[in-house]
Amino acid sequence: MTKFNLVATAAMGLEAIVADELKALGYETRTENGKVYFEGEEHDIARTNLWLRVADRVKIVVGSFPARTFDQLFEGVKALPWEKIMPVDAEFPVTGKSVKSKLYSVPDCQSITKKAIVERMKKVHGRLGMLEETGPKFKIEVSILKDVATLTIDTSGAGLHKRGYRTEQGEAPLKETLAAALVYISKWTPNRPFVDPFCGSGTIALEAAMIGQNIAPGYNREFISEEWPFMKQEIWDEVRDEADQAANYDQPLQISGSDIDHRMVEIAKRNALEAGFGELIDFKQMQVLDFTTHAEDGVMIGNPPYGERIGEVEAIEQMISDIGHMMKAYPTWSVYMLSSMENFEELYGRRATKKRKLFNGFIRTDYYQFWGRKSQKK
The missing domain is CATH 3.30.2130.30 (VC0802-like)
Incomplete structure (x- = not known):
C-alpha cells in the first residue's frame, strides 16, 4: 500500500x-x-x-x-x-x-x-x-x-455532486453537495418529519433521504481512478460492499417536498425513483402557505426564490413574511432557509437563532436557522 x-x-x-x-x-x-x-x-x-x-x-x-x-x-x-x-x-x-x-x-x-x-x-x-x-x-x-x-x-473525475440520480433539473438547481450541507447543519435525524416547501427537482429531500438511511452518496456512480492500474477492482468492490452493509434501507422516513410548479414536482418524482426513494418521499404540487401538519419536532429546509427579476422581490418579501407568520402555529418546528435577502429576519418577523454565510454557486447567501422548542412529548 x-x-x-x-x-x-x-x-x-x-x-x-x-x-x-x-x-x-x-x-x-x-x-x-x-x-x-x-x-x-x-x-x-x-x-x-x-x-x-x-x-x-x-x-x-x-x-x-x-x-x-x-x-x-x-x-x-x-x-x-x-x-x-x-x-x-x-x-x-x-x-x-x-x-x-x-x-x-x-x-x-x-x-x-x-x-x-x-x-x-x-x-x-x-x-x-x-x-x-x-x-x-x-x-x-x-x-x-x-x-x-x-x-x-x-481521483474523482466528474464532481462528487454528481450522485447519479438526477434525471432532469430546473433552471437554477441547488448542487447536491450544498443540499447535503444544509441538511447536516440542521442536525436533522431520520426520526423527525422533514419538509422542503420549495423542492424544485427534489435535491434537498433526496440528500436528506440518503443521510437518513446512511446511503453512501457515491454508491451508484463511477470515478476516474477506477481505471488506474494501482486502484485494483477489489478495492472498489470492497468499499462498495462496506457501503452496502452500512446502509439502513429499512429506516422509515417522513420526508416530503412541494413546489408551486407541477413540472418541477414531476421531475422531483422521477429523480426520487432513480435514487430508489420513489415510495419513501412524498412530492406534491402546493404553494408554501398551504402547509399544514399535526406532526411535532419537524424540520423545514428551503431554498426560496432569490428575486433576481424585476417585480419579483416584493412578492418574495411578502411570501417570507407569510411563512414567518404561518410557522408561529408550529412552535416545535425548526425552520432553515437559504436566502440572498439581507432583510430576511426582518421579513420573517424573528431573529434567527443562528445564521451562516454560504455561497450558492457565485451568489452570496445566508443560511437562516430558526430553532423550534422541543415538544412536551413523553
Whole structure:
C-alpha cells in the first residue's frame, strides 16, 4: 500500500463540514481555504470518494514547491515522482490556475508542467520521442498561489455532486453537495418529519433521504481512478460492499417536498425513483402557505426564490413574511432557509437563532436557522 497526501476540495464556507465528514471516517485533517488535507492509501481514495457528501473532489497532492520563474516551475515539476502514480502510457491533460503570483500566464504554466512531466517519464522509462498517451486518464492541475506551485491529480473525475440520480433539473438547481450541507447543519435525524416547501427537482429531500438511511452518496456512480492500474477492482468492490452493509434501507422516513410548479414536482418524482426513494418521499404540487401538519419536532429546509427579476422581490418579501407568520402555529418546528435577502429576519418577523454565510454557486447567501422548542412529548 502507498501512503498519499490527499486533499478534499470544497466550496467556500463548507470546509468545516468536509473536515467533520473526514474525521467521522477516521482521518486527521488540516484545513485551508477551500481545501481539507488528509493522508490515506488506495483504499482511502476509494472510500472517501464514495462517502464524502459535501466535498467537490478528492485529489492526490503530488508535490508543492516555490515557483517564481518558469525554470523553477519546470525543475520542480520534473523532480516529482510521477512514475509512481502514472503508467508510461497515461493520458494526462493539464489544467491550471494562478493567484497573486509572478507566473500569471496559466497557458504557459500548463505547457511547462506538461513538458516537465514528459521529460521525467521519458527519462525514468528510457523512452525517446513522444509519449503515446493511449492509457488511462490522469487529470493534473498546476495551481500557483503566492508563488508556491501545487501539483494535484484528480481521483474523482466528474464532481462528487454528481450522485447519479438526477434525471432532469430546473433552471437554477441547488448542487447536491450544498443540499447535503444544509441538511447536516440542521442536525436533522431520520426520526423527525422533514419538509422542503420549495423542492424544485427534489435535491434537498433526496440528500436528506440518503443521510437518513446512511446511503453512501457515491454508491451508484463511477470515478476516474477506477481505471488506474494501482486502484485494483477489489478495492472498489470492497468499499462498495462496506457501503452496502452500512446502509439502513429499512429506516422509515417522513420526508416530503412541494413546489408551486407541477413540472418541477414531476421531475422531483422521477429523480426520487432513480435514487430508489420513489415510495419513501412524498412530492406534491402546493404553494408554501398551504402547509399544514399535526406532526411535532419537524424540520423545514428551503431554498426560496432569490428575486433576481424585476417585480419579483416584493412578492418574495411578502411570501417570507407569510411563512414567518404561518410557522408561529408550529412552535416545535425548526425552520432553515437559504436566502440572498439581507432583510430576511426582518421579513420573517424573528431573529434567527443562528445564521451562516454560504455561497450558492457565485451568489452570496445566508443560511437562516430558526430553532423550534422541543415538544412536551413523553
